[in-house]
Amino acid sequence: MSRVLKAEVDSSGKVHFLPLVSVSYRRPFHGVSIRQGWILSRESFTSAERAEVHLPALDERLLSLHARLQQLKQLEANWDLHGAAPIDPSVLTYVMTFLSRVIDRDVPLPQIVPRVRGTVQLEWHTKSKDLEVYLDAPEVGSFLFEDVDRGVEREGNIRTDLPKLKEILHELNA
Amino acid sequence: MPEPEVADDTTIPDDEILWRRVPPWHVTDDPKRPEGKRPATAAFDEDDMSVSIARETSVEKILEAHEAFSLVGFPASLAREKGLRIVRKPLAENPAHAEVIGKKTDSIRKALSKGSEWVHLNASSLK
Numbered sequence: 001m002s003r004v005l006k007a008e009v010d011s012s013g014k015v016h017f018l019p020l021v022s023v024s025y026r027r028p029f030h031g032v033s034i035r036q037g038w039i040l041s042r043e044s045f046t047s048a049e050r051a052e053v054h055l056p057a058l059d060e061r062l063l064s065l066h067a068r069l070q071q072l073k074q075l076e077a078n079w080d081l082h083g084a085a086p087i088d089p090s091v092l093t094y095v096m097t098f099l100s101r102v103i104d105r106d107v108p109l110p111q112i113v114p115r116v117r118g119t120v121q122l123e124w125h126t127k128s129k130d131l132e133v134y135l136d137a138p139e140v141g142s143f144l145f146e147d148v149d150r151g152v153e154r155e156g157n158i159r160t161d162l163p164k165l166k167e168i169l170h171e172l173n174a
Numbered sequence: 175m176p177e178p179e180v181a182d183d184t185t186i187p188d189d190e191i192l193w194r195r196v197p198p199w200h201v202t203d204d205p206k207r208p209e210g211k212r213p214a215t216a217a218f219d220e221d222d223m224s225v226s227i228a229r230e231t232s233v234e235k236i237l238e239a240h241e242a243f244s245l246v247g248f249p250a251s252l253a254r255e256k257g258l259r260i261v262r263k264p265l266a267e268n269p270a271h272a273e274v275i276g277k278k279t280d281s282i283r284k285a286l287s288k289g290s291e292w293v294h295l296n297a298s299s300l301k
Binding site for chain 1: 214238
């Protein structure tokens with residue numbers, strides 16, 4: 001299964017990746033790497049006016065979160081009617097970068113929730129487990145996990161404790 | 175010189191229920207809850223967090239001009255157990271207004287979310 005996305009070359013020769021204009025996405029495939037909506041390496045596209053990029057099935061799942069990120073991008077100051085800050089675009093961009101590191105086929109997708117300080121948190125809630133990841137800035141954040149049935153709580157940093165976080169994500173449906 | 179810490183208002187009893195408005199963005203899915211929804215911990219993020227003293231107001235008054243919002247309630251004792259202080263801050267439009275003051279760490283926000291019950295869950299959040 002794959003998804004075809006369109007890209008266009010502008011007058012300066014840069015290739016615009018249309019559906020992901022505001023989303024950071026860095027994963028090499030078909031000889032192409034993409035970051036912040038731009039195709040950085042475009043061996044296949046040097047003379048093309050339009051190009052097609054085939055994303056593998058996993059990427060399709062992450063793309064389903066794109067609409068939510070676009071909604072959060074549109075939030076204006078005071079979106080909670082109590083003085084909330086608009087969401088920092090660099091944090092929204094980082095959400096996809098972060099998820100592409102920790103999500104695979106065995107991990108459910110999170111709910112993406114805005115915070116009044118202009119950052120976001122990712123949430124997974126199951127019948128017996130809660131996991132929240134707080135993304136405060138690109139590469140800065142923490143997580144809090146609770147297994148209600150076993151009475152276990154764990155917390156950590158998204159950079160230094162990434163292996164522990166991945167392990168927790170794989171246990172969510174266990 | 176730092177401002178002196180505002181004291182907890184002990185005239186607000188521990189069993190007083192404090193209402194907190196929840197914007198639609200902060201209603202999240204949780205299969206553990208009977209309603210299938212929980213107030214996100216992000217709904218308890220502010221150091222000076224606005225609440226209303228339930229006994230002194232009504233759901234209709236608190237949700238006036240906040241039609242899309244939901245409402246949760248938690249006991250004053252829960253905030254105090256977490257080291258937070260409760261202070262009356264009456265407003266012209268809401269005389270029952272108060273603030274729950276103190277830093278809300280991840281675990282404190284989680285406790286407030288977990289210890290809150292829905293008073294009004296906006297129908298659009300159930301879709």
